[in-house]
Amino acid sequence: MNERKITKSDINKMEARCFFVQNSHNYERMISLGILHAFTPILKKLYAGRPKEEIVAAQKRHLEYFNTMPMMVPFILGLSASIEENTTEDEKDSVVAIKTSLMGPLAGLGDSLLNFTLFPIAGSIGASLAIQGNFLGPILMFLLVNIVYMPLRLLGGHWGYKKGSELLASDKGKSTLDKISNMANVLGVVITASLIPTTVKITLGLNFGEGEGAIVLQQMLDNIMPSLIPLAIVMLCYYLLKKWQGKYVVSLILGIIIISVALSYFGILI
Amino acid sequence: MLVKALIIAIWAGVCTLDQRGLHLGFRKPLLAGVVVGFILGEPLEGLIIAGTLELMWLGTNAIGAYQPPDVISGSIVGVAIGIISGQGEAAGVAVGITVALLVQQLDMLATTLNVFLVHKADKVIESGEFDKINYLHYLGGLNYFLSRAIPVFLCIYFGSSLIETILAAVPEWVLNGLTIASKIIPAVGLAMLLSMMMKKNMWIFFLIGFSLSNFMGLSTIATAIIAFSLAGIYGLIVENGKKDSEIILDDSTGGYDL
Structure with missing residues (x-):
């Protein structure tokens, strides 16, 4: 049961597909189809040579409603991969339960750190240079955004696969997430308030x-x-x-x- | 012009896919718009208009309950018309706002159409084979691509002379008013950000952030570093103190003994 079938390259394939995760975003089940698409390399490995019913069931459970902040998807799917690997066919409910329980808190964290904080910072620095006619503006903005984004997307899946389940098993994991979320909130509020005099x-x-x-x-x-x-x-x-x-x-x-x-x-x- | 309009339309589609997964930053007005300046051979003009639009839409993000204007097509058409008409930022702002508001409806249309894809996927997975749903997923991407590429192409190829005529007929004071509006509109974006982050004791940090830049004139980077430290301090004091919050409350009432 504990032998590891999933290789680094499976996780890499999954992370690569995460670059398109919201392509089929829709009002009914949000990014669920993108999630199944991104998770397919993992399922393919785990369900190779298994009966058809199991394969259908596996795809079904990853086509259920899902929405979160896209930068958090590799981590969540990495974690889901490790749970998929370590559960029997009867225990698969826990995969969905854990995946769904993570999407809200991680979206909150990602939004306040990235959308509410990183983007306004990068945008205001970039734009203030740009309106003076300085081409460093857009370049700097691009770098600031991706210096934070790339590690999340290229390491997030591996990290979630290796460490995710340990983190969740401890009570400390959840309270740490809460704490970081609140701290991110402070960061975001200070930055947003400081932008009022410079942009309005x-x-x-x-x-x-x-x-x-x-x-x-x-x-x-x-x-x-x-x-x-x-x-x-x-x-x-x-x-x-x-x-x-x-x-x-x-x-x-x-x-x-x-x-x-x-x-x-x-x-x-x- | 046809070729350039096509290239810009494709670029608008690519920026939309950036919003729908790639996330390299090209969904933001500055990065989406600056490229248009290069395509039209006026990089400096494009840079300045794109920067103006970025500031205007700084906090405008598609999060939660908000259905904001589509800043991608808005900035791309805004920069293009600003350059083509020769009227710069004022025209860019006027056209950008209008296009962003209209194209927002197309984004909602694409997101609604994609519902059919996921229903189709439900049937397709019954085959018990992997990767059969892939084309459905990419079709969703195509939907989004076209939702921006088509209107942007129409605006630039057929609309630019029409828009130029309209802009020429619009009195000076309207354009002035729009330029003034573009400096007030960031308030909406910032208020959107705040309304998602404000909890009861966050007002303290709001005042600190406002003071840092308003009274002390600190740059964004300096403010960001101080904000990081404040977040750290908040974590140490408030979050760690949650277990024995009663004791802290007692302390605070004793503090007024003078």
């Missing part, structure tokens, strides 16, 4: 009085606190998104466009 820009064009003694409203506000209005706008958007539970993003953007055009026409915004 707004200048009021209103003046009171004429000539030398005129009061420039924008200067007054800047004296109170720089980026006061950008902060207020982000807070307003935050409130509206929460209130509408994430719907109407498009309406929000359209609203901003209409209001900006109107206010700029009257010279309130410049």
